[in-house]
Amino acid sequence: MALMVGARVLARNLLRPWSRLPDAVPGRTGPAAGGGDGVRCFGSPRVLVETDPAKGVAVIKLKNPPVNSLSLEVLTEFVISLEKLENDKTFRGVIVTSDCPGIFSAGLDLTEMCGKSQAHYAEYWRAVQELWLRLYLSNLVVIAAINGVSPAGGCLISLTCDYRVLADNPKYSIGLNETLLGIVAPSWFKDTLVNTVGHRTAERALQLGLLFPPAEALRVGIVDQVVPEDQVHSAALSVMARWLAIPDHARQLTKNLMRKPTADRLVKQRDADIQYFLQFISRDSIQKSLRVYLDKLRQKKG
Numbered sequence: 065m066a067l068m069v070g071a072r073v074l075a076r077n078l079l080r081p082w083s084r085l086p087d088a089v090p091g092r093t094g095p096a097a098g099g100g101d102g103v104r105c106f107g108s109p110r111v112l113v114e115t116d117p118a119k120g121v122a123v124i125k126l127k128n129p130p131v132n133s134l135s136l137e138v139l140t141e142f143v144i145s146l147e148k149l150e151n152d153k154t155f156r157g158v159i160v161t162s163d164c165p166g167i168f169s170a171g172l173d174l175t176e177m178c179g180k181s182q183a184h185y186a187e188y189w190r191a192v193q194e195l196w197l198r199l200y201l202s203n204l205v206v207i208a209a210i211n212g213v214s215p216a217g218g219c220l221i222s223l224t225c226d227y228r229v230l231a232d233n234p235k236y237s238i239g240l241n242e243t244l245l246g247i248v249a250p251s252w253f254k255d256t257l258v259n260t261v262g263h264r265t266a267e268r269a270l271q272l273g274l275l276f277p278p279a280e281a282l283r284v285g286i287v288d289q290v291v292p293e294d295q296v297h298s299a300a301l302s303v304m305a306r307w308l309a310i311p312d313h314a315r316q317l318t319k320n321l322m323r324k325p326t327a328d329r330l331v332k333q334r335d336a337d338i339q340y341f342l343q344f345i346s347r348d349s350i351q352k353s354l355r356v357y358l359d360k361l362r363q364k365k366g
C-alpha cells in the first residue's frame with residue numbers, strides 16, 4: 065500500500081492541469097503573481113514554482129507549514145517541479161527558498177521515519193535519494209536563498225545547490241545535526257558536506273551535530289554569503305546573473321566533473337543504501353530516539 069503513495073502523488077500531479085508546464089497552463093501571470101511582469105506560477109500545493117521566462121529563472125518555494133518538513137509528498141512534488149524546469153529549455157537557473165516564515169526546512173519529516181512499515185521506509189528513503197541526486201546533478205544553476213533555520217535535511221538541500229545565500233538572523237542556524245537525534249548522517253550526506261567545507265570541518269560538525277549561526281556558517285564555508293534578511297532574494301538573483309553569464313555547456317560539464325563521482329557512489333549502491341536505512345531505522349533503539357525527540361519538539365509548546 066505504502067509503495068503506491070509516491071506513484072499516486074506523481075500521477076495526481078501529472079494529471080493536474082495547473083501543474084503542467086507553464087506555457088501549457090493558464091497560470092497566474094504578471095504583478096499579481098508576485099514577481100512583476102511576465103512571472104508565471106505553477107507547481108503543487110506544497111512546492112510553489114514562480115517562473116520568469118524572460119530571465120530564464122524560476123523560484124521554487126517550499127510551502128509545507130508549519131516547518132517545511134520534507135514529507136514524501138514534498139519530496140515527490142519537488143522532484144516533479146525540478147524535472148519540469150529541467151525539461152523546459154526556457155530555464156537555466158532556479159532559486160530554492162521557503163514560503164514558511166523563519167524556517168527554510170526542518171529537514172526530513174520525522175513522522176515518515178517513525179512507527180511506519182518497512183515498505184513505507186523504503187519508499188521514503190528512495191524519494192530522499194531521488195531528490196538529492198536530481199538537485200546535486202541538476203543542469204540548472206541552483207541557488208539556495210536560505211530564509212530560515214535549516215537543520216539536517218534542510219541543510220542537505222542547501223548543500224546540493226551551487227551557491228548558498230543565508231539571511232543574517234541569529235536564529236537561522238544551519239548544519240547536519242543528526243547525531244543530536246541519535247541518528248547518523250548517511251555517507252552521501254557526509255560526502256556533500258565534505259565537498260563543501262573540507263574533511264576536518266565536516267568531521268567535527270558531523271560528530272558534534274553542529275548547527276552554525278550565520279557568521280560561523282560563513283566562516284566555515286557551509287554558506288557562501290550572509291546578507292540582511294530583506295536582501296536574500298535580491299542577493300540570490302544577483303549571484304544567479306553572474307553564474308548565468310558563463311556558457312551553459314562549459315559550466316554544466318564542469319559541475320558534472322566535480323560532482324558525478326560523489327553521485328555515482330550512491331547510484332551504484334542505491335538498493336543497498338535503502339536496505340541499510342531500513343535496518344537502521346527499524347531498530348528499537350533508533351525508533352525510541354526518534355519518538356523521544358519528536359515528543360520533546362511537541363512538548364516545547366506545552
Ligand SMILES: CCCCCC/C=C/CC(=O)SCCNC(=O)CCNC(=O)[C@H](O)C(C)(C)COP(=O)(O)OP(=O)(O)OC[C@H]1O[C@@H](n2cnc3c(N)ncnc32)[C@H](O)[C@@H]1OP(=O)(O)O
Nearest residue numbers: 131133170171172173174175215216217248341344361362
Ligand atoms: C543510515 C540511516 C541514516 C538515517 C538518517 C536520517 C536522516 C535524517 C535527516 C533529518 O533531516 S532528520 C530531521 C532533523 N530535523 C531537526 O532536528 C529539526 C527539528 N525541528 C526543530 O528543531 C524545530 O521544529 C524548528 C525547525 C527549529 C522550528 O521550531 P518552531 O518552534 O518554529 O516549531 P516547533 O514547535 O518546534 O515545531 C512545529 C511542529 O512541527 C513538528 N516538527 C518539527 N520538525 C519536524 C520534523 N523534522 N519532522 C516532522 N515534524 C516536525 C513539531 O513536532 C511540531 O509539531 P506539533 O504537532 O505542532 O507539536
